[in-house]
Amino acid sequence: MSFHIDNCMSQWLLQPWPVSGSVYTIKFFDSNYGLASLDNPTVIRTTNGGVNWQVITYMRIYDLQKINDSTMYGNGRPTLQTDRIYRHSIKD
Structure with a gap:
C-alpha cells in the first residue's frame, strides 16, 4: 500500500x-x-506515478540510490545469500 x-x-x-x-x-x-522494495521480499515498479504497481522481482533490497535518469543501484540479497549490489535500468 502506498500514498x-x-x-x-x-x-x-x-x-x-x-x-x-x-x-x-x-x-x-x-x-x-x-521502484519500491518490500520486506516480504519483493521489488515492485510503477510507471504512472504510483497509481498502479507491478512485481518485477522477488528479492530483498534494503536501499535504492538513483544514479541518473535511467539507472538505480540497490543493496540486498535474493535469498539467504550474502548481500550484493544490484543495478536496475529503465531500459531493463
Whole structure:
C-alpha cells in the first residue's frame, strides 16, 4: 500500500500494492517511474506515478540510490545469500 498526492492542495490517496509487505524504500526516476522494495521480499515498479504497481522481482533490497535518469543501484540479497549490489535500468 502506498500514498500519493495529485497536487499540494489535495489529500493523500491510498494506493494498493500488488502484494502485502512493509516498505524498505521507495525511489523515483521521474514523476512516473518508481521502484519500491518490500520486506516480504519483493521489488515492485510503477510507471504512472504510483497509481498502479507491478512485481518485477522477488528479492530483498534494503536501499535504492538513483544514479541518473535511467539507472538505480540497490543493496540486498535474493535469498539467504550474502548481500550484493544490484543495478536496475529503465531500459531493463
